[in-house]
Amino acid sequence: MIEIEVKKELLGSLGKMDLDVNLTIEAQSFVALSGQSGSGKTTLLRILAGLEEAKGRIVVDNEVWLDGFKALPPQKRGIGFVFQDYALFPNMSILDNLLFVRQDKALAKELLSMSELLELAHRKPATLSGGQKQRVSLCRAMMNRPKLLLMDEPLSALDPFMRNKLQQEILSLHKTFGTTTIMVSHDPSEMYRLSSRVVVLSQGKIVQDGDAKSVLLRTQGSQKFSFEGELLDVIKVDVIYIAIVAIGQQIVEVVLDASEALDLHVGDRVNIGTKAFAPILQKWEKK
Amino acid sequence: MVFEMTQVWHPLVLSLKTLGCVAILLVCLGIPLAFVLSKEDMKYKWFFEALVMFPLIFPPIAIGFLLLLLLGKYGWIGSCFNALGIGFIFEFKGLVLAGFIAALPLMVKPLQSAIELFPKSIKEASYTGGKSRFYTFVFIILPCIKKSVIAALLIALARALGEVGITLMLGGNIVGKTDTISLAIYNAVFDGEYDLALFLCSILMVIS
Missing domain, CATH: 3.40.50.300 (P-loop containing nucleotide triphosphate hydrolases)
Structure with a gap:
């Protein structure tokens, strides 16, 4: 003790x-x-x-x-x-x-x-x-x-x-x-x-x-999973926006609408989560 | 040759003997001194550092004179030693002391920085392993910086070999008794014996 x-x-x-x-x-x-x-x-x-x-x-x-x-x-x-x-x-x-x-x-x-x-x-x-x-x-x-x-x-x-x-x-x-x-x-x-x-x-x-x-564990409430990341870029494609987010060693794209995009700035710490889907876990490489 | 070999041998042997004693003193006192001075939180560190560096900055003749005053028969420190029957002035001991004082800063300073620059985490690893600061110094730091120790010792000895000013004052430059090789060159030139001076110079070159 x-x-x-x-x-x-x-x-x-x-x-x-x-x-x-x-x-x-x-x-x-x-x-x-x-x-x-x-x-x-x-x-x-x-x-x-x-x-x-x-x-x-x-x-x-x-x-x-x-x-x-x-x-x-x-x-x-x-x-x-x-x-x-x-x-x-x-x-x-x-x-x-x-x-x-x-x-x-x-x-x-x-x-x-x-x-x-x-x-x-x-x-x-x-x-x-x-x-x-x-x-x-x-x-x-x-x-x-x-x-x-x-x-x-x-x-x-x-x-x-x-x-x-x-x-x-x-x-x-x-x-x-x-x-x-x-x-x-x-x-x-x-x-x-x-x-x-x-x-x-x-x-x-x-x-x-x-x-x-x-x-x-970073999920809140009914979230199935959520990740913390850094917003690297927000790109306008036609009527939607695409956010590029770095999570750990990986980079992902997330679709945003205009009102969400307005509120975000490059460099912000963000949280990416989802509620509707059950995430699928697949084996990629055997240990 | 126009000079006698004793004129060469005597100063050479005397210089080598002096260097031997200085080397022992530097190892026995210089290394512990560097260890003590490398302590970060030592009190009056600046004072002791300045004291050690003093002979490097202050002119040797002047240092020799001050030491002569201090160590003379009626000097501040000399009178104490005199009571014990130990005299430094115009003696072999004086030569050793002169060489040691001249060489000390060149031994202590490089060693002190080598000890200070030694990676902190390695020292701390030893402390957490239960070993004292002194034990760590002897068994880890010293073996790791042995190249620096040898280099510092060589530079310091070279300085002691070339020492003239303090040696002249403390030793008295008595021919056949306290004329080290550097002083013998000075004497030879003074007496116009250029051959002897050149020969002694070539010996010094070989030693260096």
Whole structure:
């Protein structure tokens, strides 16, 4: 059980803001932390790790990590931290990277074999691909059997295929070790797949908090499905208008009438939904 | 040849001995100093940085003179050492001190920036893994920046080898006792022994 109550003044994207977070996290749960950039997610994670100062109170399994301004140094917290840029020790082999945290060869070998890295154990980090590096980083974070695993956008630098594979690995590690985990993420599918709870921050405050489905699902009322996107263009064709909307990595066309078109401007955030039809789901490619 | 070989050997051996001692001092004191100065939240950081950089900016002769005043028998610091029976002036120790002070900024500054530029996340990964700042420095940062350490050490030693001003003041340029190779060249030219000066120069060229 982790109780978090922190306050800190931050210089965000829109000038000064206050990070003010009150959160209780159950042991062994997997929490995703989401929100726009500059909302304070990474800072919150770093405060939990003890890498940044803050005022407040953090109690993890009856151990006080922060009380007022008095903070337990990161070395004494027993955490695992996975950085976005891997942060492997370049002068050491993969195995030594793990053993640096704790001299426990059996655990290191177990972790490496779980992530199919055992054959690379004696290579230097520079010779590894991004996905492999992040797996090593994850294994290293698990080496001191952390009470709390913190991950700062661990998969955002990887391609979608690698991301999928690593999500599976994170999930199986979480199942095996049952480590309470907090992960900063932007990717809804990632959050849905991995986390049991999603917390959304905005301007340093919690604006949404709930299970992955209720926070991430964007349909309202009787809508069958709906997507958020950005309006790229509105083209007039005879008497109708066609809106070009970017949704994720795809672009779609939607027919508008004149009154709707008048109200829309290029660059607007829009919501595309439908009510009348049952969407058809077809398999496109087998996993 | 019109000069004796002892006129060459003595300054050469003396210079190499001095360089050896300076190198040991630079490694033992320069590296820890760079580590201490790289600390972001250090108090009076600007003051200590300025102090280390001082010999690079201030003329060597003037520094030599100030040190002479400080370390002389009746000087502020010198009198304390004198009571212990340790004298720096006109001694081999003075030469080492002169070389060390001249070389220190060239050792500390590049190292300090190499340590400061070392990726923060790698350091933090080590901290979260339970390792202290010092442990991280010795086992992660230092092995990673060893090329910078060697380069800084070489540049600093080159500066110590060429040091004349402070050495002249502290060592006294006593022929046969405290004339390092650079000073021997100066003496040779002063005495009109151009052959000797040229020969010593060629030795320096080979060393460089």
